[in-house]
Amino acid sequence: MKKGIIRPGHVQLRVLDIEAALKHYVDLLGLIETDRDEQGRVYLKAWSEVDKFSVVLCEADEPGMDFMAFKVVDEATLIQLEKDLIEFGVEVKNLPAGDLKDCGRRVQFVSPSGHCFELYADKKYTGKWGIHETNPEAWPRGLRGMKAVRFDHCLFYGDELAATYDLFVNVLGFFLTEQVLDPEGNRIAQFLSLSMKAHDIAFIQHEEKGKFHHASFYLETWEDILRAADLISMTDTPLDIGPTRHGLTHGKTIYFFDPSGNRTEVFADGDYVYPDHNPITWKAEDLGKAIFYHDRELNERFLTVLT
Amino acid sequence: MKKGIIRPGHVQLRVLDIEAALKHYVDLLGLIETDRDEQGRVYLKAWSEVDKFSVVLCEADEPGMDFMAFKVVDEATLIQLEKDLIEFGVEVKNLPAGDLKDCGRRVQFVSPSGHCFELYADKKYTGKWGIHETNPEAWPRGLRGMKAVRFDHCLFYGDELAATYDLFVNVLGFFLTEQVLDPEGNRIAQFLSLSMKAHDIAFIQHEEKGKFHHASFYLETWEDILRAADLISMTDTPLDIGPTRHGLTHGKTIYFFDPSGNRTEVFADGDYVYPDHNPITWKAEDLGKAIFYHDRELNERFLTVLT
Amino acid sequence: MKKGIIRPGHVQLRVLDIEAALKHYVDLLGLIETDRDEQGRVYLKAWSEVDKFSVVLCEADEPGMDFMAFKVVDEATLIQLEKDLIEFGVEVKNLPAGDLKDCGRRVQFVSPSGHCFELYADKKYTGKWGIHETNPEAWPRGLRGMKAVRFDHCLFYGDELAATYDLFVNVLGFFLTEQVLDPEGNRIAQFLSLSMKAHDIAFIQHEEKGKFHHASFYLETWEDILRAADLISMTDTPLDIGPTRHGLTHGKTIYFFDPSGNRTEVFADGDYVYPDHNPITWKAEDLGKAIFYHDRELNERFLTVLT
Amino acid sequence: MKKGIIRPGHVQLRVLDIEAALKHYVDLLGLIETDRDEQGRVYLKAWSEVDKFSVVLCEADEPGMDFMAFKVVDEATLIQLEKDLIEFGVEVKNLPAGDLKDCGRRVQFVSPSGHCFELYADKKYTGKWGIHETNPEAWPRGLRGMKAVRFDHCLFYGDELAATYDLFVNVLGFFLTEQVLDPEGNRIAQFLSLSMKAHDIAFIQHEEKGKFHHASFYLETWEDILRAADLISMTDTPLDIGPTRHGLTHGKTIYFFDPSGNRTEVFADGDYVYPDHNPITWKAEDLGKAIFYHDRELNERFLTVLT
DSSP: OTTSEEEEEEEEEEESOHHHHHIIIIIITOOEEEEEOTTOOEEEEOTTOOBSOSEEEEEOSSOEEEEEEEEESOHHHHHHHHHHHHHHTOOEEEEOTTSSTTBOOEEEEEOTTSOEEEEESOBOBOOSTTOOSBSOOSSOTTOOTTOOOEEEEEEEEESOHHHHHIIIIIITOOEEEEEEEOTTOOEEEEEEESSSBSOSEEEEEOSSSSEEEEEEEEOSOHHHHHHHHHHHHHTTOOEEEEEEEOSGGGOEEEEEEOTTSOEEEEEEOOOBOOTTSOOEEEEGGGHHHHHSTTTOSOOHHHHHOOO | OTTSEEEEEEEEEEESOHHHHHIIIIIITOOEEEEEOTTOOEEEEOTTOOBSOSEEEEEOSSOEEEEEEEEESOHHHHHHHHHHHHHHTOOEEEEOTTSSTTBOOEEEEEOTTSOEEEEESOBOBOOSTTOOSBSOOSSOTTOOTTOOOEEEEEEEEESOHHHHHIIIIIITOOEEEEEEEOTTOOEEEEEEESSSBSOSEEEEEOSSSSEEEEEEEEOSOHHHHHHHHHHHHHTTOOEEEEEEEOSSTTOEEEEEEOTTSOEEEEEEOOOBOOTTSOOEEEEGGGHHHHHSTTTOSOOHHHHHOOO | OTTSEEEEEEEEEEESOHHHHHIIIIIISOOEEEEEOTTOOEEEEOTTOOBSOSEEEEEOSSOEEEEEEEEESOHHHHHHHHHHHHHHTOOEEEEOTTSSTTBOOEEEEEOTTSOEEEEESOBOBOOSTTOOSBSOOSSOTTOOTTOOOEEEEEEEEESOHHHHHIIIIIITOOEEEEEEEOTTOOEEEEEEESSSBSOSEEEEEOSSSSEEEEEEEEOSOHHHHHHHHHHHHHTTOOEEEEEEEOSGGGOEEEEEEOTTSOEEEEEEOOOBOOTTSOOEEEEGGGHHHHHSTTTOSOOHHHHHOOO | OTTSEEEEEEEEEEESOHHHHHIIIIIITOOEEEEEOTTOOEEEEOTTOOBSOSEEEEEOSSOEEEEEEEEESOHHHHHHHHHHHHHHTOOEEEEOTTSSTTBOOEEEEEOTTSOEEEEESOBOBOOSTTOOSBSOOSSOTTOOTTOOOEEEEEEEEESOHHHHHIIIIIITOOEEEEEEEOTTOOEEEEEEESSSBSOSEEEEEOSSSSEEEEEEEEOSOHHHHHHHHHHHHHTTOOEEEEEEEOSGGGOEEEEEEOTTSOEEEEEEOOOBOOTTSOOEEEEGGGHHHHHSTTTOSOOHHHHHOOO
8 A cells, every 4th residue: 555555446347248247246246236327337346345336347249357446545646646657658547526426536547468447536435235333243144145245356467567567566556465487587477465465456477468367256264165166056157167275375266257258256365465575486387386276287268268 | 774884994995105105194184003914004094983993005016995894783783794695696705803903804795896895893992093082172183184084985986886786775774865867767876875974885887897986084174175185285196176065965075196096085064864865866967067066077087097 | 773763853842922933943043934733833944854844833831842753764663662662661642643744643752851752753755945856956045044954952951861861772772972970970961862963862960850951953064153153143142152162072052042041052063973982971070161162161051041 | 554564563471481381372372483582582473474573472470561563664664653753742762673683673662551562674584484485385284283373463451542542543553443432432442453454453441551451363264263262172271252253353263361361362354444444333332242242241351351
């Protein structure tokens, strides 16, 4: 949070069919629908999140991610970061308050890796879903499916990782928590954090710009991961891999797909970090274990199914 | 226990190198060495077992299983079962007390599926390892690796499943808990129990007689399954599959290999059964989900790596 | 199962108010209502049970247990056990089929400890709730509250434990798994099993006959025990103790109360047993640890709140 | 981290007997001894911590806490905070580098609540115990006892909570995550964070200054909490309460005592926070549930055993 960015705030995902997508994100994953807009977009949040939405679904001809946004502490910070971005040399676009319902103005830009990001300072504060601010119970009753706790991070594929690192670390104040280095010492994967989370965003080197690997949602425990895998089978949802553990971050994880082909991750636990921690390094020749700690080899889908 | 057979009592496994095998069964799996004999065989037990041993390792040129034994309630029962076996038409061989150290006489026979089994009534009672019979603590301190709780069951591949069923159910008093039926109604897999366990033994149809798929060891929880998978990676042990869940029995499981190529399973939980329960049926066309509930497809190794 | 008794089959509990009781047993504990009868009794079952009911609630002026029943393998066994009971010297009462809905005839008797028990061979087979017998999923969706898996056992207080032991072990075929002995060697608590369960029934010495301590329901995991404790708080249900572990059986447990003052237990895991296992002995002077393994002292309620 | 303070860095505890204390903190809790000094102090760390020590034990005639320290990002920050403290009006004492082995200079001050705190910027970086920075395994083998993950926070009792709040929030950059308010709206408990943790430090109103309630250590899971409670029984360690859950923070917890009478907490999970979250309020009249979520009442020890 060195530059005043708090956390990932939302992600807008393209889906081929909204109603099918809602079965995935609401009934299976357990997000809660909080609004819709005149463009037909549907706004969702996870129960522990205090702001109105963290996932926006919009119907499109192709799956993928439109943009991922980070919340900053206040308008002054937003103004400063906007200047810093322009000075860094990225083009900045302003989206007015209300363009996303109940969200303040957003500063949008494209990273060297080819992904669209946003910063914003304001979003309607709705509090945790199903939980009071006075004498709160441990968890809300009435959650569905996997009972996702929060939208956590995204993993992207793209090129120009070094320039992207420069932008995220030096301009936006992220810090490097983990990396994969090839034998020549090139960083082919970078995991970046704003907080104690092992990653708030991650990038993997890829020849094409702007590819989307997955959006990730936090679950509470390894037992919730099992229940999630069971639900994936019960609902005949396409599984990528899991339950298993990552080497990178050591999170316990499942990858699976929404009906449009976007990959969803649910994960639990994993390492905590502080900005004075040395970054963890994984060797590219051990990428299998770095990604899938138990199998110690990549499945074909890991490198190829991108939207 | 209709005919007086209590439980699986031991399994003798062939390994190519005893010392390498002990790293697997003692250091990794967490069994405890209790004795060796003049033939060089090593006797192991899991901590919660009250008898002296449940696994016997013997060095050989080929991996596989020599025999699996069941404990019966007393000598009178053993005499009766011996008669019943002969009457059923299998050849019975008597092994004298002491042939396995501290084990009473064993009645050995080969099932129609081509596997060697034994019955015995007596084995030295050593009590649980590290736990007193008075004011026992919840678990013993000082266990290694995966802290296996007990030798649980074996899965075998072979032919003549119907005759094998007849032997196990009608002569030995097992009951059918789960089965896989092909579209013609042929039973291509049968899971048999003596107790509340979803299986004390299981058979899958295979063109060759006498093949060994795995010996299985019980762990306490899904979290222990994760720790086991972590240890498999840390020790660079060949993993087959897991952590995952089976459809059949719904147990939580990992398959991995000992240094000789014998498959080991660790599993936890799963369904309980009683003899008045209807057997569960899985359709052969859904065998993938029946075996690996999350992946819903067999990996190649499931059908091919047999010893 | 030496004499053909399979398991605890049902318990009839007296409650002061049926609708309040249903909030407890259905909404909170997660049992499923399967029927009512003209006497106003309500029939409940847990999801994994294959027979139509395991708990019967009947309205009365005082809380407590009316009777606990065991299922036997067939009518021939029932006839034999009826003879054996009469020969042992207890008075036997026959209740006709249909007296409890969809349950066959019941043989009722009072143990020396002053508790009413029943044996029966037939009850309508309804299969597991929400789970098919072909290609069954791992667990049913739509369960409520604590998602109780099965009615598991009861703990009773009463006198004449030695005669009660004689009846249960020598006539009914239970075996002793755990006991508490006072310094003079008198058995002041006895835990008895029919199966691999550490107890299907238990008795603690008490000067008054026929007291009821608790009916116990199985949950799957320690995490389910936590969720159960959370639900107890969320619903403002009176807690007795827990989450904790018992010394006896080492089960993970919570005691809490229904609105009529009957104690309910939910528990998970704990030791497995076989009939050739030596019984475990706890010293009466360590009863605190035997009952509540972590606190190592009895709370006042343990000895006094009986119905 | 608004003012550059990263996290709790260490706590110095007074113990009556160092060797007895080491049995508690090393053998039972699972900390690792990293050094001793000429004053006889022993330095300990938890495995996931990257700096050389987080707990210092020193022999004394009375139990209690000498000081708790926070690490700041760099010397410039330390200089600034030192100025801010002096300006706020607390007396500041400088302790030279090396006064604690391998620790840089420390700025010490006493809070209005009567507790001694320190800030420091440098401590020898030793990395996680038993884990490499390249291709790190999921956890280190060879840990003892409860396998504590990190020193997490302290809870103190004292007066002048409002002034202490002012110091911690306005000078040191903590933010309020949870509070207990009495019917008049006075804050009688305040939980403060630097990070995503629900508390890095907490204070409860008490008529006496400078009392110590507990030092808390993080465990990974609810299952680790159970194992910790089991170990407390196995080692005959005095238990205060648990396993249970707190209302405040919703952490899963056990309180127990070291041989000198200092209270130790182990806990897992609980809520995460961000600085834009509204603080949670618990009503003083529901303090029982706020502290012990399941029991919903305080035990006597909670208010009285302070060192």
